[in-house]
Amino acid sequence: MRIPLVAGNWKMYKTAAEAGEFVQQLKTLLKDVQGVEVAVCPPFTALYAVARELAGGKVALGAQNMHWEEEGAYTGEVSPKMLKEAGCRYVILGHSERRQYFQETDQMVNKKLKAALKWGFVPIVCVGEQLAEREAGKTAAVVAGQMEKSLDGLNSEELAGVVIAYEPVWAIGTGRTAQPEDAQQVNSFIRELLAARAGRPAADKVRILYGGSVKPENIASLMAQPDIDGALVGGASLQADSFAAIVEGSRLRGRA
Ligand code: PEP
Numbered sequence: 001m002r003i004p005l006v007a008g009n010w011k012m013y014k015t016a017a018e019a020g021e022f023v024q025q026l027k028t029l030l031k032d033v034q035g036v037e038v039a040v041c042p043p044f045t046a047l048y049a050v051a052r053e054l055a056g057g058k059v060a061l062g063a064q065n066m067h068w069e070e071e072g073a074y075t076g077e078v079s080p081k082m083l084k085e086a087g088c089r090y091v092i093l094g095h096s097e098r099r100q101y102f103q104e105t106d107q108m109v110n111k112k113l114k115a116a117l118k119w120g121f122v123p124i125v126c127v128g129e130q131l132a133e134r135e136a137g138k139t140a141a142v143v144a145g146q147m148e149k150s151l152d153g154l155n156s157e158e159l160a161g162v163v164i165a166y167e168p169v170w171a172i173g174t175g176r177t178a179q180p181e182d183a184q185q186v187n188s189f190i191r192e193l194l195a196a197r198a199g200r201p202a203a204d205k206v207r208i209l210y211g212g213s214v215k216p217e218n219i220a221s222l223m224a225q226p227d228i229d230g231a232l233v234g235g236a237s238l239q240a241d242s243f244a245a246i247v248e249g250s251r252l253r254g255r256a
Contacts, residue, residue, distance in 0.1 A: 002207050004223070004250045005163060005230035007039040007062055007124060008237025009092060009211075010046075019046035022240060023053040029244035030059060035252030036230070039090045040237070044078050051087035062090030062124070065098055068108075068115040080119035091121045092232070094150060096128060096169045106149030113150060117158050124163045124209070124232065125150055127190070131170035139168075140189055147193050156198035160205040164190055165232040171212025173234055180218075183210045184225035191227055216242055219249035 014022060019042045030038060041062035042050045051061050063086075067077040083091060093116065094109035109125065116123040127146040129139045143166070151159065166186050171178050178186075187208045195203035210222050211232030222228050230250055236242040 001252075002205065002229045003035070003037055004252055005037045005039070005207050005209060006243075006247045006250045007041060007090060007092070007165075007209070007230075007232050008243055009064060009095070009232055009234050010040065010042045010238060011064070011097070011234060012043055013238055014042060014046055016046040016049040019043075020049040020053055022238075023050050023059070025240040026059065026244065027053065027057055029240055030247060031057075033058065033244075033247055033251070036247055036250050038247050041090065041092055047083070047086040047088065054087075060089040061087050062092060063088045064092050064095065066091045066093070066112055066116060066121075068111040070115075080115050080121070083121070084119055089122055090124055090163075091116050092124045092126065092165075094126045094146075096126060096167060096172060100169075106146055109150040110152050113162070114153065117154070117161065122161065122163060124165050126165045126167050126211070126232070128167040128169050128172075128212075134168065134170065139186060143186060143190065144193060147190065151197065154198075156202040159194060159198040160202040163207045163209060164194075165209040165211045166190060167211035167232060173213070175213050177213040177215075177218050177222075178210070180221045180225050180228070183222060184227055187225065187227035214246060216245035216249060219246045223250050 039060040039062040041064050063083045067079050070081050093112045098104040127143050129142040133142045191203050207229040209230045209232045210228045214231040214233045215236050
């Protein structure tokens, strides 16, 4: 049974003060929610304020990025040890904005992923094609390449603990969601890649999220797909009511 996961990626929004206030509202809205895991991934500067508000509750804390080294001369970077101390359970790796604006490669994602597992985080590894790649019929090849290189060297047990987020780049922040059937096709393809690499039992345990303009209005049709196990939510995670509505729409409905 895969418990759905809904993770809010706040990107570079919300100061620590704004984040603390926001989480108070969110906690009230989600206090009775069951059958879904929920995480928020604030900017680094807000992690401690959010951790304080979330303490003892159901909503988990995540980070948006992480360096692979425990410490060192890496100006501007944040290490797994620091995120652990801040109380993070999840860490997003290889988001398309990191790949696009900060030249993050699959090889870097792979190093980060190994470090994340070593430090006991639940990594959320993002993959997805650009619009031109989709239009050229290259979606499967692009996603397979990202999966191959990002997951290199992991054993079946490690793979079973990874979360994959399929995020078509053209759907992120554009209001243009993938059709649920198209997202399902890619998510199912990702599961087959995992099965080929790690065996069916491990592949069946992996939660494969969809991300890209998820809103309260489209979450039900996405979650109706058998291989969509939750959502990575950007814009709509910045308002407590819309994020809570997405969480509500993602609750467990007897997944395999
Ligand atoms: C994201 O940032 O991962 C994302 C999916 O953004 P949005 O929901 O705004 O498209």
